Amino acid sequence: MTAIAADGLSKRYATVTALDRISLSVEEGEIFGFLGPNGAGKSTFINVLLDFVRPTDGSVELFGHDCQTEGVAARDRIGVLPEGYSVFDRLTGRQHVEYARRSKDADDDPIEILDRVGVREAADRPASDYSKGMKQRLVLGMSLVGDPDLLILDEPTTGLDPNGAAEIRSILREERDRGAAIFFSSHILEQVEAICDRVAILQDGDLVAVDTIDGLRQSIGGGTKLLIDVDGLDEETVETVRAVDGVETATVRDGTTLEMTCTNDAKMNVVVELQRLGADVVNFRTEEASLEDMFVAYTGGGRE
Amino acid sequence: MSWRDVAYKDVNDASRSRTLWLLFGLLSVLFVGYAAAYTYVGDGTFAGFVAGSAGLVGGILPILGILAGYRSISDDRADGSLLLSMALPQSRTELLIGTALGRVVVLLVPTLLGLSIAGLYAALRYGTEGAIAYPWFLFATALYGASFVAAAVALSAATANDRRLTYGAVVGYLLLVVLWRDLTAFAVAFLHRFDPGMGMPDWALLVQLAQPSEAYARLLDARFDIDRASRYVGDSAPAFVDWWAALAILVGWIAASLAVGYRRFESGDL
CATH class of the missing domain: 3.40.50.300 (P-loop containing nucleotide triphosphate hydrolases)
Incomplete structure (x- = not known):
């Protein structure tokens, strides 16, 4: 019942x-x-x-x-x-x-x-x-x-x-x-x-x-989070990346790491875009998205 | 039967209140003190003692009854403990009835105990003539007190607004206790264009009797020969001056005020 x-x-x-x-x-x-x-x-x-x-x-x-x-x-x-x-x-x-x-x-x-x-x-x-x-x-x-x-x-x-x-x-x-x-x-x-x-x-x-939490993961960016270490990351770069189709969130962690959730198709576009801007991609890895990432993706704002 | 659980909780809560024990002490001192002082102020008969006590009770019970009830539900509503009650499988009706019952018990236990002690003392001192009807006096007093508690609890269910509660309690007291008789008399005089020769119509008599304290006096008149109420007794007196009508009026007060409180309480968000 x-x-x-x-x-x-x-x-x-x-x-x-x-x-x-x-x-x-x-x-x-x-x-x-x-x-x-x-x-x-x-x-x-x-x-x-x-x-x-x-x-x-x-x-x-x-x-x-x-x-x-x-x-x-x-x-x-x-x-x-x-x-x-x-x-x-x-x-x-x-x-x-x-x-x-x-x-x-x-x-x-x-x-x-x-x-x-x-x-x-x-x-x-x-x-x-x-x-x-x-x-x-x-x-x-x-x-x-x-x-x-x-x-x-x-x-x-x-x-x-x-x-x-x-x-x-x-x-x-x-x-x-x-x-x-x-x-x-x-x-x-x-x-x-x-x-x-x-x-x-x-x-x-x-x-x-x-x-389910897994289901939520699947529906945003295959449940993964993209972490890109970039030399000389600035606000303008982040703004540009955010504007790429398929990018849901993009934030800066520790000053040099770009943290983002996006659809699978968008991943390559992001890297291409970074190259075009002349940003130096040092490292590139993925991480399982946490509930918090999903929450931000869904509500479009920070948690309170 | 959740109203019993609500009442039980309410009495439990109140029995830990220092105010209540203070009240109990004061009432005992007052009633027994009156019984003792009656030697000097009265005619020395038991019936006279009852009449005097009834006057005392008639004056203070309305105030105590209103104080006991007029913030009962609204306070729980304002601080949020009402949510704990209403999360349980019990209805708002049961909460209202249970709270009213709990407060009635809280008011009447000290009152009736005090009166019982005083009655016992008076019977020993002034003789037992008429003492057989003393339980009737206690019963009438209980009903009288309950009518004010019910009205006050109903008020506390009807609104949680602080100002309205205070006004409601004060206006209620003034209307029910102080001004009822004068307002009735004025209404009659107004309708009769201030011609005193036209006397008192039956409906005005009924309105006067609908006042709780008047009904209380009528109830006592049924068993004690007390001057206060005998003005209605005569050959031509309508049936509603009888004691059963007074009983019905007090019960009616309790039922009607709870019904009004329920209507407001039931419809709103908590």
Whole structure:
């Protein structure tokens, strides 16, 4: 069964279109990364899934239940880490998990959950005393209650150090191995690359790509990045190279290396162009494109 | 039945609040203090003590009820903890009902405990005549307090705007508690072109009785002989001055305000 099925989902505010006819589906058991610069509409999409926000057009279902008309049923099999939440000031960590457990009618042991996300020793302290990272772990813990079939996580590693982020990734892998689908948004590309089966890239409310990471690689320059060491590289040269047909991105690395993604056909043209400009090509190699390169290629701008 | 989980969470949250314990202490001191001081200010009967306590409750419960509820949902909405609640499989209706229930419990537990202690003390001191109806007094008080909490929680669900909440709470209090009677009287006088000879029409009486504190007084009048409400009693009095009508009015206040709050809460983005 399809975990998430969005059909022509749009959300317009008075002056901005936050989501523009988004259609996508997430299958059971896959880890799906939702990428985009800040303000691209990632959180709006997630907020529609959770019925915090009502769509202007289109619809979306979780496990066949419409998120707006059957919201309770739609949220019955999911665990959520929303964006912009705050904890209940006076409740302890244990009481937070207890709240989720009661509402979901589950029988998890709150302490086991807190242990899993690494805040067991703080179980009986008010959650308002927790650090940002601990709050994030606590809410992740709440989302794990009742072994949900789908986890929806909005920027799950915010506020965590690299170790914490790695721990969370390993929890997500455990959940996936258990059979849960995971849908998470992020602007931290390394994390997405490390665990996602498929990714979607959202920009200004438009879905610009949905594919596996390999698939994305294939669609830009055969998945490779061209690195050309040039003597006396100047801005003018770079501009000229950018203008060559088939070149998607061209940037300068370390002052002397021209880094670019382009279609296979364009590679030779670039070298010819460099020769014509009288630039001295010292070395020429290829490298597998990283997700970041692809992201830049798709969104036409730097990551934020 | 998620509204119960919401209420349980809400009570848990409040029970760790120092303000609540302070409130509990103050109410106990106030009610028991009144029971003790009643020797000097009243006629020394239990019924008179109940009448005095009812006056006290009638004055402070609206304020406490509004304070307990008017920022409940809006605060959670403003700081984002509402998102944690609404990410769970529970509806906005359940959240509204659960929050109202939680706040009612938070207000009424200290109030009723304080009144119970005071009642016990008064029964020992002023005799038990009429004490058999004391639970009815507690019941009426509970309903009266709940009507203000429900209205306040509904307000907090209807808007998250700080200024509107404050105005809403103040205007609500003035209208429901302070000005209702005067406004009704003025409306009647205006419609009768300021001719006092035309008396009070039945509809105006009904409007007056629709005020929560008036309904509360009518409920008490059903079991205690309290002067305050007896002005309606007469052979020609319409049926709606009966105690069951007062009961219906308080229940109606609770249901109607929650319904209005729900309509606003349900339609918006969080």
